[in-house]
Amino acid sequence: MSLTRQDVEKVALLARLKFDEAELEKITKHMVQIVQYVDKLSELNTEDVEPMAHALDIQNALAEDESRPSLSRKEVLKNAPKHDEEYFLVPAVLGE
């Protein structure tokens, strides 16, 4: 499987990351190397194998539908890099 620099740039946008030219070159090299290694799995025939998402047999762990105290708005907002009394603040999403 080949992985080009253009692919990596596209993945970087999906991952909400940004690399400069030098970083892009380096991460492409590393990703090619790792993808080649993990391709080892294609040696195995897994046609009739059930995928295993995690190690427990638990299917659904449901909690009782009861209301409990939650964090106050103040506590929730206190770690936000930018907020006012009520909201998280982000740059404008729509045009000016």
Next chain:
Amino acid sequence: MSIIQKTATEQLALLRSGEITSVELTQAYLSRINQIEPAVGAFLRVESETALTQAAEVDRRREIGETLGKLAGVPVAIKDILCTKDTPTTCGSKMLQNFVPPYNATVVEKLRSADAVILGRTNMDEFAMGSSTENSAYHPTQNPWDTSRIPGGSSGGAAACISADMAPLSLGTDTGGSIRQPAALCGCVGLKPTYGRVSRYGLIAFASSLDQIGPLARTVEDTALLMEVLAGHDSLDSTSVDTPVPAYSKSVHQPLESLTLGVVNQHFGEGIDPEIEAAVKQAIATYTSLGATIKNIEMPHADYGIATYYIIAPCEASSNLARYDGAHHGYRADHAEVLAELAEDGSDEGPLVRMYRKTRSEGFGAEVQRRIMLGTYALSEGYYDAFYLKALKVRRLIRQDYDNAFGEVDLIIGPVTANPAFAKGEKTSDPMAMYLEDLYTVTANLAGVAGISLPCGFTESGLPIGLQLQAAPFQEEKLLRAAQMFQNATDFHTRRPELS
């Protein structure tokens, strides 16, 4: 022997009998930290003031005859990935430099109700991604046995502080070997519990289907003691299993009769350091002399562990770490710089998307970004089946290997790492070489079984060697009892690095 060279179990007895106070004990560790920490760098923050306050409170309550918890007055160090209310929790990342959790992780609550004294926060690879603690955004940690070498990772600080006598007990986390590998390289004991045995509530997530919290200590007995406090069901973690917690600290002294140990031939294949191979084989011989039966077993898919892990773990990480968006908590890129950057490259992606990208590229280190990229790629359209789904299927095959093995043997015995602690910087530019550090440990996480690392020898140059025992799900008791048998017959756990 100074008080800090005693085990936590011995310290507890001295505290109970009134021969020492918790304040004295805590002060003894703080002064050791003061002396040794500059050379080791095991801690991100030492919380002297609150530790002494907690210690004084335990002493006061003891004085008036109150019933105290299982760890009353004993200091514990915590990996900086476990949320602690109103106390910075950075995860070794610049992203969470100013993060102050509004709640406690369940294990932190458990330590507090056991009346432990929280000594400080230990260093780690950023977001627990790494095998050397060199990925910490703050500073590296040195191996106490040779400070030019790495302590292992990601719980490098957790292991180094034990081995350097800066704490008697510590908490680590293990997603692919992050407790067992540093325990092996620093010459202490580290237990990765069964998936679901210890609540993950308040553990900052890396790969949720693999992460487990576990204890590190100098001896198996102390490991059992701390494990007893940590284990148990928690309604706040839907993957926590409701099954009784044995009294590990009591049963640990009962040797196992008719113990059958499985040896996997591939563990001794090409690539293992001859001194490690010899020490592990000697450990197997020790068990034989203690009456154990040794059986060769097949783990046909063991060689696919790393490939499976380096698909599943990055996929889960890319999803978990999507929450670091510069809006809700953590670091955020400077707004004026975001606008300047957009103007400069004429992109039409808009200030919000560019804020996300710039925040994440500045806030995360290179390894974390690499894993987010790998996971995003493997989960993206057209690749999901070939990578993620395929890896989940191979994961099932690995689990079946374990199920078959545990049908024949009680425990699997083998090495923890292929090599002793390597030099700082040796593997930082070669991610694949770093990933292969987890060769013998990742399969336990993929399958969800329990594993322990304990000291079983030293190289000629004086570096510790670890022995790994693995057990079927929820068989920690068996694991600890078998490990204690080995420790009764050997003295590797009593040696200490020369540090001054």
